[in-house]
Amino acid sequence: MSKKQFIKRHHLIINKLRSNPCSFKELQNYLVKHSIDEEENYAISKRTYDRDIIEIREIYKIEIEYKRSQNRYEIVSDADEVKTDRIIESFQIFNALSISDSVSNHIIIEKRKAIGAENMHALLHAIKNKLEIQFTHEKFWKANNEKKTRTVYPIALKEARNRWYLIAQETKEGVFKTFGLDRMSNVDISRKKFEAPQNFEPTEKFKYSFGIVSDGTKPEKIKLWLSHGQADYIKSLPLHHSQKIVSENEKECIMELFLSPTYDFIMELLSMGQEVKVLEPESLKIKMIQMLEATLKRYK
Incomplete structure (x- = not known):
């Protein structure tokens, strides 16, 4: 066999x-x-x-x-x-x-950049053995995709929206940051050991996060109106572990979540277009309106 x-x-x-x-x-x-x-x-x-x-x-x-x-x-x-x-x-x-090749033409694979999985084993080894690491990191939002060498204490790996991230503590500033594995290169595992940070639990840190952003935004109850079709999609692929259905019928659904309304969450809501409406809180509703108005101005 x-x-x-x-x-x-x-x-x-x-x-x-x-x-x-x-x-x-x-x-x-x-x-x-x-x-x-x-x-x-x-x-x-x-x-x-x-x-x-x-x-x-x-x-x-x-x-x-x-x-x-x-x-x-x-x-x-x-x-x-x-x-x-x-x-x-x-x-x-x-x-x-x-x-077999006889059906290979019937499988359509999306072309996308690798997720950085080639470094996962080495990073997990460093996390398990508490070894300091150094790598080159590329920032997408900086001019010319700026690259910097980082030296960190690796703490955990986290998946968010089909991407993998390293949660680590900067060796100099002591600040906890996240780094996309697909933007890491030249990963070097040193022999230098570090002490695990006290009072830091990765799961707890991201408990109220939509994805990878954990910037201190206070979590709150969020109520959404969703079209029936969009609600079915979100029920099959939840936005967050806290989501629950308040009411629904054959046309619409009211859903509640308890999380931090960070930028990545707002962008996810915007991607749903007219299939979603923020009912609560008022501050998030205003933010959505402002971003939609800014988008419309791009077309004028």
């Missing part, structure tokens, strides 16, 4: 048990069906399945137990479901992109 089949079999087992606990026989039938549908071989013996359970626990931190009284297997602990889902999703995309 190829490594690709081995990985896919693990993912099939995880997906099946997440959706519904089942007996080994039911799982066998499920794997055989996928074997036929995909023209692969995912069928396994009981001995192989027992080994898979151990490997799934070690690789994905997912605990699978057999409930003898019910004659079924079920997931009893899923340490980080979000990360596991992303791993499975990435493999599925890779699997789809690597299929």
